Amino acid sequence: MSTDKDPDFTSSRRAFLKTSATTALGGGLLAGAPEPAHAAAQSARSNVIAQENAREGTLDWQLSRVRLDKSDGFRSPFIEGYCSRQSVKAGETIDIMVSTAPESKFTLEIFRTGYYGGKGARLMKVLGPFDGKAQPMPKPGEKDLHECRWEPTTTLAIPEDWVSGVYLGRLTTLPEQSDKPYWQTYVIFIVRDERPANILFQCSDNTWQAYNRWPTHYSVYTHPKGNQGPWADVSFDRPYGRQSQYTGIVNDPLSVGSGEFTSFEQPLSYWLEQHGYDVSYCSNSEMLTPDRGLKCRTFISVGHDEYWDIRQFHSVEKMRDEGVNLMFLSGNAVCWVTPMRAGFDGRENRIMFRGGPYGGGQDYVKDRQEKNGPFPEHGPDEGLLIGARNGRPINGGGDWIVTNPGHWIFEGTGMKKGDRIPGLVGWEYHNLAATEIPGLEIIAEGPVWVGGETPSHYTATVYPGPKGNFIFNAATIFWCQGLSHPPGHTLPWSHWSRPFGPDERVQQITRNFLNKVLA
Template sequence: MLTFDMTVIEKENSLPGSSDWQLTRMRLDKSAYRSPFIEGYCSRQSVKAGEVLDIFVSTNPAARFKIEIFRTGYYGGKGARLMTELGPFEGTAQPTPEVGEKRLRECRWQKTTSITIPQDWLSGVYLGRLTNLPNNKQGTENPEPYWQSYIVFIVTDDRKADILLQCSDNTWQAYNKWPDDYSLYTDPKGNQGSSADVSFDRPYAKYAQIYDNPQSVGSGEWLCFEFPMAYWLEQHGYDVSYCSNSDMITPDRGLKCKAFISIGHDEYWDIRQHDSVAKMRDEGVNLLFLSGNSVCWVTPFSANAEGAPNRRIFRGGPYGGDYTYAVNREKRYGPYPHRGPDEGYLMGVRNISPVNGGGDWICQKPEHWVFDGTGMKKGDSVPGLIGWEYHGDAPSDLPGLEILAGGTCWQSGVNPQQWQAVIFNGPKGNFVFNASTIWWAQGMSKPPGHMPVWSHYSRPHGPDKRVQQITANLLKRALM
């Protein structure tokens, strides 16, 4: 592991963590997606210290409530630190928006409160826990219940951090079914077309794709697929900063780091994100795609009804250029207004069909420095680490391309497809690595609040020292 002077991350994580930050009392409505009893959203995906964040909360029926804001991290293994408590507030039922053009459900709720982000709030992913405050008297035989849900936002910054971890929040929103099955995937015209919009101006429903866990309500996909990576980085004192997908529409933030990490399920990218990360690669930033199904759909940002930028997205068309998968998607689901370049030249591998399934992560080139200290031999595998979506078909003309791992994925025993994990050279002594799985973070740690997953009768087995060592090797080289 690398040895650092005391980093801001180490200083932050030396502060006392909280033993009570998770949701313990959840209640969903009959749709099984939302919690109208208490739910909310924020005015921006990310915010910097000194900037104002507006918070919108609805309680139905009306109820008093409080907001506790936690920064997620390591904190001695507790996973989060209480930063502040807001309220109590008198909550009211705010309107469920009508179905707009392109099936848009966009809230225009009355603001509950605003917070100016304190200067000492370090970059990170923050969860606001919303909790009803029932008027229970001591000794009451049948006390009123209280309910909880989250809001989520990212504090970003402009400092020269070693590592920039990009949250995959475009994808969180693409799959968000709030209020009742209104995601990019639930349009009656088809689940792969471009005829639906989604808005960040709405709560995150319970994550509803490959597993069922009400404790995710309001948190997007952070606790499911991304937090284990951040927890491990902060545990070991790496100098990491955080950003949203929307922060990457220009390369400015990324050019201040040595390593850029795409994490989890990073499917939806505005084309400006692609161009920004390509410029970062060309300027010598190391790119680590510890993710799957990444850079799959061109997802243009647009403003909301009030003109706030980057608050709506839609599926504009596939990445892939003239690659077969993109061409076939156009024929099957198009026409689309956009076509992105071949993502294989950015990531080293492509989105392929079928893109989902499960399998073992199998070593193919154990002599490579990536495997130093792992003890892995050719054919050794990390069980269940591939899934539930992945990459393959590496372009053969990338300079220095090496296939480090590969094998077969299966959709519950059928529809086999070949996946590949690769590394190739950047132009300035840097490199691009692609782990080719959404589940890489599951091999890094299992923090409090993390929700293990499975799909296609396959699942990762949890933290694995070999996955941790591979990641440490990559970061050691990237941060030289």
């Protein structure tokens, strides 16, 4: 097992100064591009993220041996687990539930994901060995709910010095005989804080859970009545299985247990922390009120952010109206109203379902209602918040094509009208611009191809908020694939189209927006 140790304060400070100097001299900017304007904004506060990333990372944090119950299976019964909460603050505790079948001793290593000199994570704590046992499979409840009631294996007290971030717990079996194989999987949780920050990174964990088919076929998409109705309840009290819902998009067994984070969100986190941005992290459930977001200057929706409780919508709407900048580096975001309720023992926000469509009175909403309803919930027009709408069809693949190269968001990219970033759009996107918003500008749009041949359309937009703030909608789940390629990352593909990975133009566009709104 890994035996990484935290460096002492002196060496950490020395590394921080070295990292800062390196960033100032060559932080990955395109030739002629402006220096990061966020640097001045951050100088007034301690940048805990930069200091954290100056600590020694570890190369040994990924899964190396994963075994599913069958070749096309969704779970790893040999070792699997889940956490009692989506997120936790320093000083609080979180229970971690683990099952091993057959029974086996195991260890639990906790890693914070970040940049860490390109290594991608830092070892925070090693727990165990524990005596594992097979925990009971839940009986299906009403609406096919699979809610585990496993005994806690351990209770983790979050140290006061753990920095906000996305944390992976690597579970590893310890075979009694040295010639027997070991097996691994992840558990995942977020450490949040309440400090003012330049950027609030919202993990899309509601959507992770909506698509989670653990143990076999129990996502919101797999109910016998249909895959688009309000028929299925899903619980956070169960492990995350392989991302089997995305066969043909991401089929990465080495992400088992991590939801969608490593596939669709880690490239953004890795890039932000690489460049020293002052970022704090939260789950979807932290956004049920606007309080956390109002302490931050910019809010980011990332990756596949499809499922929002109506309270999230009104929170982010309030944040925009109070001057918080919004970045939708996501596709198909704010598509379904997702009511959340307490679990079996009263812990809040542990069960959710697809309550109904966002979209107000748009035609595509009527279509969803007629084909898949009746729905008990109905959301407002998401386009008036995010700048574009979720029409139909909503999946496919294509190139991100510039239509407004004179916009400030393209400064330093060298891009001209018609220039394209290959494969960046997919597998879901935003396709109908909310042109009724005053000052809204379409900056990129073009065709996407459903099934490789059937045409659809996406639209990326920027519009001004009421207090000098801005809202950027990149209009694709794959945007963050153009920012970085963390260790072990697997590029997705969809509809016979794929992103290429890190692209200087995607990096510069993202940097330009942040420079402007954080200046």
